[in-house]
Amino acid sequence: MPKARLDTRFLSHACCPDGKRKETYFDTSMRGLCLEVRVSGGRTFYLRYRDTRGKTRYAKLADAQHVTLPQARTLCDRMRNKIAMGIDPLAERAVKRQVPTFADFARDRYMPFSQANKRSWQTDDTLIRTHLIPAFGSKHLDEITTEDVLTMQQAGLTAGAAPGSVNRRLILLRYMFNLAWRDWKIAGVTENPTHGIRLLKENNKKERYVRAEEVKRLYHEVCKSQNTMLKHIVAYLLLTGARRNEALHATWQDVDLVKGMWRIPETKSGYARHLPLNDGAMAVLQQVQGCSRSQYIFGNPKTGKPYVHVFYAWNTARKKAGLPDVRLHDLRHTLASLLINNGRSIYEVQKLLGHTQIKTTQRYAHLTQETLLDASNIGTAAMAATLGMGSHGDVIQGRLC
Template sequence: MIEVRPNGGMTYALRYKDEYGRQRQLKIGNAADITFAEARKEAQRVKGRVSVGKNPAEERKVARTIPTLNELAARYLEFAKADKKSHDIDERYLRLHLLPRFGKLHLNQLRQEEIVEWLNGKVKAGYAQATVNRWQVILSHMMRLAKQWGVPGAETNPLTGIRQKDPNNRVERYLSPAETQRLKQAVDESPNRMLKYIVALLLLTGCRKRELLDAKWDEVDLDRKVWRIPTSKTGKPRHVPLSDDAIGVLRSIPRIADGTYIVPNPMTGKPFRSIFNSWNSARRAARVPDVRIHDLRHSAASNLVNSGHSLYVVAKVLGHAQTRTTERYAHLDNGVLLNAVNAAAQITGTTWAD
């Protein structure tokens, strides 16, 4: 049918009966925008959907309720704040990368090929594959949650079946004794007066950066020489043994503000959100610009292995559920390896060299 209004405007529409026998009317388009032939073709397509039990008017009504990715992200971040420790990282990646590209699209407009092409393009532009993988994980997780929540348009996850690419980022970097000494001098001279305690404890305990920055004094028992981390990366509490050196560092930390946190920001008394700037300055001053904060954990594991401890012991100290994870950190100093092969050669009591 065509509806003609007193002002001369005309609209093509289709009248049909839904699955309950009720009469419905669906607008096809304005006559000024589409031709009669185009309107007739669309009407035939809609009638085809009606004949198989669909209700185009209801489908269009539902389509109007499908949120944009911007709207879903707002709901997701509220959920993540209460459910995920790294919600601040998700917020930053969404705000700076995902939403500027896809935020205005409705969920049913997200296309797998467009997302994959964009992700691949970011790697070519110089972003680390591990970082791009994180963006993929966040977007896919948001769509899975949206489906669980019954959000219209989230029935299909555009990233289903798309495997993450291998980041190939397992850089093995450990501090040598000389580098450790230079780093100690650099952090001692840092304007950030908490940095020297942070770096020392990371090296002496092998803990993760965020575990230490959020640590509280009431979680540490100096008499029993143990630090209880209430929620580790695995989601379970774990106990970190404290060496005499670690105890000495803890006792030397000045108490500030209300004394809740072990290494707080002196300006706020709260945990540091980031220590990158002061750390970056210190590592450059120590002539180790490639050493990352997480490499201090690598070095702690390496020191444990090189002092003769088994991977099982190292795994317990680091909080790994499996020793397979620990093997990545188990760097053995070349001197230790030489001693091992020399000892093995002496077992038979036979000299092979002339």
């Protein structure tokens, strides 16, 4: 273990002894600093130290060709300070080497998890491939900063994406980092860079409610459709408030016609739910039962398989009814609106629609102008009675003062 005072002169003359591949010289003027000289001519500064278990370790400081001796001493000081604070430089570097790039993490860890646990995994795959990997793919997870995320958000808006689309990218990225950081304890990931970044305000949420006269017009055209199953599907959606695919994939095994109960095995939330079938829905099922030749309630009469979609037939009927903007999903909104306007509580509607959060139901809690006017008149009548006035007109004419 040769010792030497490392100075400019020594560095210029130091060489590897004959018969050796390398030699390490330990500085006599600075504890732990050493210079490795190789037969190839390469030279590297190291720090020798003992880790928390008392084992002797060598941590690389820098190549002698890239730093001066004073700079090497500064690096040595900094690393010794870290060690004094309980930070093992070799362990720290080992952790750094384990941190995956975003692209590797998405491919090897997140997507297998998404496919196994999320019905919407294909949406995740599309968002990751088309938006997140182009923005972060080559970066290691611990290199992605809040500023990087804000840049992605702004780039999406600049490219013309709607606020809702940009928000979906942020929500997915936030979820992925929460898994990497909190749940899976991925090496080197100590925080979520999306923390504190707010979602963009969205003003594009569609809330279309089909009025009574529109329902009549629409159903009249639906009944004339060449798709003989469409009228049953539309009626069932209107009467139950179910989602399109919940109805299209419903089987006779899922319904109990005696108890009037429908078990929906796969919902948007991923959990099965049970929906009581009202008299109208039961009547639809009885009509279909006589002509169904499939295990699927609304199966295609020709193939016996469930419809992938009924858009063409639906689109034709809604255009003929003069309602080209009405979507099948709006039938679900319409039922919610009717229930609220007829005095049912928002919690009852939440249960019937299968919402996990009340705020989702509140979007559908649309009160008609007639309902609001009735409520207002009730308030006026109550005020008139309180003040001892004979009629609503007394209040309207300004006699409150």
